[in-house]
Amino acid sequence: MSNALRAGFSINQAFESVVQNGEKPISQEFGVMLQQMRVGMNFYDALQSLDKRVGSDDLTLVVTSIDIARRTGGNLTEIFDKISLTIRERMRIERRVQTLTAQGRLQGIIVACMPALLGAAMTFIKPGLMIPFFKSVNGMVAIGLTALLIAIGWFFISRIIRIDV
Template sequence: MLTAALIAIVAVLISNASPLGVVLALVFGACGFMVPAAVVRNLKGRRQAALNAQLVETLQMISNGLRSGFAFTQAVELAAGQIASPMKDELESFLRDGRLGQAAEDSLKALAERTGSLDVEMIVTTILVQRTTGGNLSEILDNVAETIRERERLKGEIRALTASQRFSGLILSIYPAFLAAVFFLIAPSVMKVLVTEEVGRILLAVAIGLQLIGAWTIRRILTLDV
């Protein structure tokens, strides 16, 4: 938010508060607000995707450890020694909290909060309920792993079914820029108006802003949660 405000102020100062400056302030201010959040969201999403991809394997390791007679914490330590990052880092943080005297329930809740993953939160809730009501934790973890595996299969089917729509969205996003480049080659004298004239620059800035909003809207529509 602060970055967006600074970019908008700089754009206005550079252009002496002309109409073009106001439009540029709005466009670049919107970009300054959206781009950092999009980058952070992308990095967070990639890490969560990597964690979720390791969940089934991790649950199977813990379940096998429990079947072998290990306690839950020992089974987690066994899994942490065999799994790769980023899951390894999260399991080691959980174990470190336990060594420092934190209760297992609190360590599990901290794990779910740290990852921000709905699947991890579901697993933690399942384990906490089992610790309260009892039951075969190994079998419960196997059932959770099967549920997660089925969800991943459904996500794959959804990606396949929406592939054409996502491709259409990509074409709609890049088509205006491609068309503008073609017109610049065919009729440069006409297209120069968008750069040399005040009104043309305003229209160009508005068009770019609307194009960014349209691309973002298409992406949001095609993002489905399972």
């Protein structure tokens, strides 16, 4: 869109270029917006409708910027360039966070699976060793408590590694 505006196109023509050259499904959504404008919906309402349908934080940023630029007379080309850089930087940070939290996710999976794997290994190595856990009340309480503590640990590990960018 920024390149279309830089080439001298109007904002509507820039949206048309997104419909023509953009990737689906966003190009289709812009097409719906342009169709709404053709049947009489005003520009701002069509943009708001697009924003509600798509539900993307990045698109909300674009729609808000277009509205502010429309009211204050800002340079849309510069605004779109800065938004593009912001979106790319956010995506880069999200990928970095995914990379850095991968170890925590793997540790959570290992910690959650370890008791069951150890129980299975002990049953395989010495079959009668685990029978008291399943036959006595104390053993059942220990198994239940272990499952509860694993669930609590999994909850906290997932909360620790969840980072919103």
